[in-house]
Amino acid sequence: MCVGNTGTNNISNIKTYETFGVTNDHIDQVKIHIGQLLNVEFELHESDYLGMYYLARLPDSMNIKILQNFADGDWQEEDHMDCPLLIEINRSSSAIFEKLYSSSLPYLKHLYRTEIESKQYARKFKIQNGKLILLSEHKIKNPYNS
Numbered sequence: 001m002c003v004g005n006t007g008t009n010n011i012s013n014i015k016t017y018e019t020f021g022v023t024n025d026h027i028d029q030v031k032i033h034i035g036q037l038l039n040v041e042f043e044l045h046e047s048d049y050l051g052m053y054y055l056a057r058l059p060d061s062m063n064i065k066i067l068q069n070f071a072d073g074d075w076q077e078e079d080h081m082d083c084p085l086l087i088e089i090n091r092s093s094s095a096i097f098e099k100l101y102s103s104s105l106p107y108l109k110h111l112y113r114t115e116i117e118s119k120q121y122a123r124k125f126k127i128q129n130g131k132l133i134l135l136s137e138h139k140i141k142n143p144y145n146s
Contacts, residue, residue: 017114018092020100021069021083024107027054030085031066037103038096040064048072062091080111101127116140 022030031042031054042054042064053067065088069076076086087108089096101110112135113125122140125132 013118015116016092017116018087018089018097018100019077019111019114020087020089021077021080021109021111022066022085022087022107023083023109025084027052027066027068027085030087030107033105034064034066034087034100037099037105038064042066058096060091060093062089062093062096064089064096077111083109083111086111 024030034040035042035056038056040056040058042056044052045055046052049072050065050067051071053065056064058064065086067076067086067088069080069083069086075081077083080086087100089100092113100108110127113127113132115123115125117123120140121137123137124135126135127133
C-alpha cells in the first residue's frame with residue numbers, strides 16, 4: 001500500500017517522520033525482528049530524556065529509534081498507553097515505511113505520520129482505509145521573528 005511521498009521531497013522540501021506503536025514490551029526481541037525485516041543494525045544508546053533506546057543510522061540522514069513509550073516519568077505518546085514501545089523513523093523512505101506498514105508483525109501498528117514543509121508548516125496524518133487523513137496542521141513559529 002502506498003500512501004504518497006515519504007522521505008525528503010526536494011521540490012517542496014517536505015521531510016517525513018513516521019511513528020509506530022509496539023504492543024510487545026520486549027525491546028530486545030523487537031530490535032531483532034525490526035533489524036531483520038529492514039536489514040539494519042541497531043546500536044544501544046542512552047539519554048537522560050529517552051532512557052535506553054536502540055538507534056539505526058541509515059543513508060540520507062535517516063535514522064530509526066526503538067524506545068520506551070514511558071520514559072523519565074512521562075509518556076511520549078500518552079494517547080497510546082497500550083504501546084510500551086515506539087518506533088520513530090526520521091526522514092522516512094517509502095521502502096522502509098512499506099516494509100513496516102505491511103509487515104506481519106502482530107504487535108506493530110502505525111500511529112501517525114508527521115510532515116515538515118520547508119521548516120514552516122507541520123502536518124500530522126493517520127492512515128485510514130489506505131489513505132492519509134489530516135489530523136492537524138500548524139505554522140511553525142520562528143524563534144527569531146517574535
